[in-house]
Amino acid sequence: MLTIVDPDTLDLSAYVRVGDRITWGQGTGEPLRLIESLVEQRAAIGHVEVFLGISLVDTFQSEHFDHIHLISYGAVGTNAKFVRTGEMDVLPCHFSAVPNLIGAGHFPIDVVFVQISPPGPDGTHSFGFCNDYLPIAMSKARVVIAEINMNVPWVYQDVPFDEELVTLAIESDDPVASYKPLRPGAVETQIARNIAGRIEDGATIQYGIGGIPPAVFEALEGHRDLGLHSGLVSDEAIALIQAGVITNARKPIHKGKSIGALAFGGEKFKNFAHVNPHFEMHQSTSTHGAATLSQITNLVSINSALEVDLFGQVNAEQIGTKYLGAIGGQIDFMHAASTHQGGLSIIAMPASLGKSGRGRITDKLAGPLVTTARADVDLVITEFGIADLRGKTLDGRAHALIGVALPEHRDRLLASWKGLAV
Numbered sequence: 001m002l003t004i005v006d007p008d009t010l011d012l013s014a015y016v017r018v019g020d021r022i023t024w025g026q027g028t029g030e031p032l033r034l035i036e037s038l039v040e041q042r043a044a045i046g047h048v049e050v051f052l053g054i055s056l057v058d059t060f061q062s063e064h065f066d067h068i069h070l071i072s073y074g075a076v077g078t079n080a081k082f083v084r085t086g087e088m089d090v091l092p093c094h095f096s097a098v099p100n101l102i103g104a105g106h107f108p109i110d111v112v113f114v115q116i117s118p119p120g121p122d123g124t125h126s127f128g129f130c131n132d133y134l135p136i137a138m139s140k141a142r143v144v145i146a147e148i149n150m151n152v153p154w155v156y157q158d159v160p161f162d163e164e165l166v167t168l169a170i171e172s173d174d175p176v177a178s179y180k181p182l183r184p185g186a187v188e189t190q191i192a193r194n195i196a197g198r199i200e201d202g203a204t205i206q207y208g209i210g211g212i213p214p215a216v217f218e219a220l221e222g223h224r225d226l227g228l229h230s231g232l233v234s235d236e237a238i239a240l241i242q243a244g245v246i247t248n249a250r251k252p253i254h255k256g257k258s259i260g261a262l263a264f265g266g267e268k269f270k271n272f273a274h275v276n277p278h279f280e281m282h283q284s285t286s287t288h289g290a291a292t293l294s295q296i297t298n299l300v301s302i303n304s305a306l307e308v309d310l311f312g313q314v315n316a317e318q319i320g321t322k323y324l325g326a327i328g329g330q331i332d333f334m335h336a337a338s339t340h341q342g343g344l345s346i347i348a349m350p351a352s353l354g355k356s357g358r359g360r361i362t363d364k365l366a367g368p369l370v371t372t373a374r375a376d377v378d379l380v381i382t383e384f385g386i387a388d389l390r391g392k393t394l395d396g397r398a399h400a401l402i403g404v405a406l407p408e409h410r411d412r413l414l415a416s417w418k419g420l421a422v
Helices: 032-040 062-066 080-084 095-103 134-140 186-196 212-219 235-242 267-273 330-339 394-402 407-420
Strands: 021-024 048-051 068-072 088-090 111-116 143-149 168-172 204-207 232-234 258-260 262-264 279-281 299-303 307-309 344-348 379-382 385-388
Touching: 021 032, 021 134, 032 111, 032 143, 032 168, 062 068, 080 088, 095 134, 111 134, 186 212, 186 344, 186 379, 212 235, 212 299, 232 235, 232 258, 235 267, 267 279, 299 330, 330 344, 385 394, 394 407
Parallel strands: 021 048, 021 111, 048 068, 068 088, 111 143, 143 168, 204 299, 232 262, 258 279, 299 344, 344 379
Antiparallel strands: 379 385
């Protein structure tokens, strides 16, 4: 039985110490009442660090950093502005490495705030929208404070929620953080059609964030017996599950079940996932772990990038001095998909970078970082077609990539490649 206290009288300074590092769930798993209490009570607590995953809310403002220092694994969601202003540090690591960094003490966590559901059919609570690295963080933390939110679904998990680790809890009926997916335009729709044409019936899908995934799910409506094993699960995937397109019937593991680690969803996701035996939230050691991914022989990994050079190297993080993305789980999934039987690793992106007109297929990456190695990329897909890099020489890869670049850039890229070719 959890010890429940009044959220209006909760004194965090009795539990959080100066110098502590705090973490909590990400996406729609953010415990908003506890975060607000931290902001309000920060002066009484003193300086603390917060390890923040993908955030969808604007709770933090610059004036709050007098006592709070932010760290994240990437500039995604509302984190982007803080990385851009230098108010957030970046921890460069694979998403799959976060639990191990915490567990081994290389990146210790002192306090965990966790949003959970009311008790479910077996009397236990559930992480609901976000499992990922929270179980390991809770097992290592000195203090765990739970926010029981009546709007959080009870979701099946790979391991039960351990109430014994919870120091105390508050109750809330506040709306959870919300995510509004980008509506795909004509470019995204064409890219999605190109992707769908390469996905076979029975494939297991992983996807990332952005405007392309919603279009991909629309383009897959005619497919059969697809599977879902992804770090992120969002509302867009649910329509295909309910339509019987995603059945998970041919998955080598977790047959008949869709698997995710965190959710970007609202009422649609809540209603779908609540006490649904065909959907489970797993820790990121499971969703992104090599031991699990090695068993999925038909994995299709769909991710995006800021740019790809003519060697096939992927930059999903930085343009010039501006850090805009993250390593995230891209490499975990793409390496698995590109090296396992029946797998396919896809980088999907518009040919131009925003309104600048800058080409994403480039002779030289604009930043100093390579996110994903060229050997882990099977297909690069833009609205202009598909560059299939499998089995191609350096010269063959470059010509394939130039073929899906902006048409007005192709002559320049070809001339540049003649100077780069080895």
